[in-house]
Amino acid sequence: MSDLLTVAKLAGVSRATAARAFSDPQLLRPDTLEKVLAASAQLGFRPNHIARQLRTQHSTTFGVLLPSLLNPVFSLQLQAMERRARDAGYGLLVATSDYQPEREAAIVEHMLRQRVAGLVLTVADADNSAVLPTLEEAALPFVLAHNVPQQASWPAVCVDNRAAMREATQQLLTLGHRQIAMVAGPMLQSDRARLRYQGYCDALQQAATPPLPVIEMASHTAACFDRLAPLLQGATPLTAVICTNDLLAISLMGDAARAGVAVPQQLSIMGFDGIDIGTRLAPSLASVAQPAGELGHHAIEMLLHPVSRGLRVLPHQLRNGASIAAPAFIATPGNPHETA
Template sequence: MTDLKQVAQQAGVSRATAARAFANPEQVRESTRQRVLDAARSLNFRPNLLGRQLRQQSTRLIGVVVPSLLNPVFAEQLQAMERTARSQGYSLVIATTDYQPEREAAVVEELLRQRVAGLVLTVADADRSEVLAELSQERTPFILAYHEPQRPYAAVAVDNRQGMAMATEHLLGLGHRRIALVSGPALQSDRSERRFAGYCQAMAAAGLPTPPRLELASHTDADWAELAPLLERHAPTALLCTNDLLAISVIAELQRHGVPVPEQLSVVGFDGIAMGARLEPSLCSVMQPLQSLGAVLVTELLALIAGSPIHQRCLPCLVRPGTSAGPLKEPCR
């Protein structure tokens, strides 16, 4: 069986250098690292990284908790995270909660059992989370994604309130005054709550009433039986959705039931996923810098692991125009 010593001999390096090429690749010159990897490949050698890391009571694993892998916003974030983590010799271990707060404790506990070096978490409500309160007493560093916590937790987010206020102002600039907001269950997302607050802020600044928000059973799937009463009661000319998948689903339901978008009803999302720009009508949305957010999350977490102090960062967002939001016409009846 091939061992590390044979790999080192074929690569023309010491055994210690070969070991570093696998365990701490950032500490080895790229040309040297490539010779070691080429030698390992030709000799069919695979190092037992996890076993060695566990013996050292640490791993180069980052645990990541997201609500769902079905939402492209998390897929885009994870792609950037994986690329950044890999460049620093780390790997991701991913778990989902299906937007269920009660699953968070079990998911985090399972990742801790795997001795992850740190955690990146998206939870339901960061400031009220018992899981985070307990985790802050543990030795494993963690950072929050998308949250803007009042508690002293490390976090990287966008300004959810300001982002939705910008989206509301965009619709106001198109002449809309009857604007309603559609979301999933409020208690399952503090991001949704902040976005609702931004909507209320912009409507109040314009001197307009804010109709009650429509809470759907799902964060990503619209139901015509729930949407129809809103249209009947408030006759909105525009809808703000708290995420892009929900906005896409809303548009599909509207058009399926004879309500053209944006001719009768404009729709705006929040996330800026790439898929939205390729649809027809193209989705008007608040763009989160997902690639930057994913990279910064890993960079900040690795700094925490190295002993740096806690930081909270808020990245800029902007409204991406799209043909799903048009100038005011006759309200939908």
């Protein structure tokens, strides 16, 4: 197995110069750096970054804690983070909590033992998280992604979840819907979902329309249409549903089609996240679009430049789609099925 001294001899440089090619390449002349790298490639030499990290106490790895990679919004975020980190000379150590708050502490402890230089994480509940005080006590730089702390000043990058859901609900109200429900995954696993429900309530209360309780599903990625079906009957049937993420909305659209419920003629469905696959459906999915790639880029940028930390709120957009339309009828006290 080759070592650094063998590389230095083949390249015709000192061992210190060869070491500098891997630790501080910008300090070498281009022709010298090229000779060292060529010798390294020829010999199949790989520098031991872990040993160097232990010697210098400087890590070139950022930790990333995500709830899941099943939702493309997190995958796009991760891709953008990897690109920005790589450009800055860092790699990523990635773990997922599967939306389980109890797993977060074990993952963060593992990250700390791996001596990561900083951490980007999405937790279940930022204001009641047990891991964030631990990170602060360890003096490890961290940035929350998607979480919006309400009671603490943790550094975070996000969209305004409450305002975004309020605007999305207002769009359904403008179309003429009054019986609107919100579908979410387990609420205790997502402070973002709770903020979105507040936005939903804001819009309905402003329209003098009573909000409905959250229709809570067992999963964040798959909905159960049976929970919805009874609400489509009666004098004031449900005419629109807004989901806390696109995967729930897509799941409902498929279930509705199999149940013979036409979207949007009988039921308008709106999502949240703006993932690309929603535009490829028929009907296409209306959604609140989050800038997932931009969010990931900013999260790493905030780790690299501590002065830029704080709360960074990114813009969202309402993405039009054929999954929402005016209700086929408007219920009135005299005639619950009066044609619009």
